[in-house]
Amino acid sequence: MIRTLTRTASRCYTTAAATATPAPAAKPLVISRFWKKAFPEESTDGIRIKLDGRTLKNPEGVEIVVPRENKILASLVAAEWEEQERLLKSSSLPMTSIAVRGIELGKAPETRKGVIETMFRYLDTDSILYMQDGPQNLVDLQEKYWRPIINWAAAEFQVPITPTFEIFSVRQTPEAIAKLKVFIESLTPMQLAAFERAVLSSKSFLIGTAILKRGVTVDFATDAARVEVNFQVQKWGEVLDAHDVDYQALKRDLGSVTCCLLD
Numbered sequence: 001m002i003r004t005l006t007r008t009a010s011r012c013y014t015t016a017a018a019t020a021t022p023a024p025a026a027k028p029l030v031i032s033r034f035w036k037k038a039f040p041e042e043s044t045d046g047i048r049i050k051l052d053g054r055t056l057k058n059p060e061g062v063e064i065v066v067p068r069e070n071k072i073l074a075s076l077v078a079a080e081w082e083e084q085e086r087l088l089k090s091s092s093l094p095m096t097s098i099a100v101r102g103i104e105l106g107k108a109p110e111t112r113k114g115v116i117e118t119m120f121r122y123l124d125t126d127s128i129l130y131m132q133d134g135p136q137n138l139v140d141l142q143e144k145y146w147r148p149i150i151n152w153a154a155a156e157f158q159v160p161i162t163p164t165f166e167i168f169s170v171r172q173t174p175e176a177i178a179k180l181k182v183f184i185e186s187l188t189p190m191q192l193a194a195f196e197r198a199v200l201s202s203k204s205f206l207i208g209t210a211i212l213k214r215g216v217t218v219d220f221a222t223d224a225a226r227v228e229v230n231f232q233v234q235k236w237g238e239v240l241d242a243h244d245v246d247y248q249a250l251k252r253d254l255g256s257v258t259c260c261l262l263d
Contacts, residue, residue, distance in 0.1 A: 033088060038081035040074040047074035051081060058100050066099055070190055072262045073099055094256035098193045106189035115196055116184055122205040123180065128224065129163045129170055138231045145224035152215045153206050194257045201253040211257055218258055222251045
């Protein structure tokens with residue numbers, strides 16, 4: 001019987017062998033932990049994650065083999081599985097998700113190219129570049145969290161980064177786009193996977209870039225990504241089990257990005 005360890009939408013991690021014909025779509029599953037110990041095991045072709053005697057596999061049933069240069073990441077992935085309690089939840093495996101994505105990007109040049117193109121679309125619509133001139137509480141939050149990241153990016157890449165107070169799309173200079181593109185294209189597959197997670201979670205190309213280059217802390221990046229939410233909370237109050245849960249989820253995702261970059 002195939003044991004499903006966790007499922008995100010219709011995707012799951014498993015210790016079962018790959019099958020030639022995909023199984024019919026199933027309802028999301030949450031199962032009980034069955035392994036006693038999770039640990040990384042190094043070999044000549046990379047590092048596998050072992051759940052007792054079984055090797056962790058990706059959603060397609062292929063063994064997850066972390067590159068040997070990512071030893072810390074492999075250890076952190078194993079630690080994620082070791083720390084799972086009675087019930088396994090996909091939301092508690094962010095580093096596993098990044099590792100699997102990084103392996104995929106390393107094997108699929110066209111997928112990597114598509115990710116880079118998608119990430120650059122976020123630059124034109126980056127939320128922190130679209131400022132408002134009121135109310136004052138919102139302006140204060142923008143100046144506290146967004147302006148420092150914009151200034152950091154401009155100084156880091158030695159190019160102008162232009163925000164706008166208009167509703168129309170703002171386009172950065174060709175020089176800025178070129179330098180940012182060189183940076184993103186230089187990323188390793190694992191770094192690109194981490195960057196993708198940061199951008200998609202924060203909905204900001206610049207916040208993702210700042211995290212990747214360690215220009216901001218996770219706490220600061222989380223608050224920067226939630227400026228508009230925090231403004232609404234200041235005005236109307238916090239909705240328990242909603243705003244607070246979203247905050248912790250975002251902080252977890254961005255934190256996993258920084259952990260995956262350890263070397």
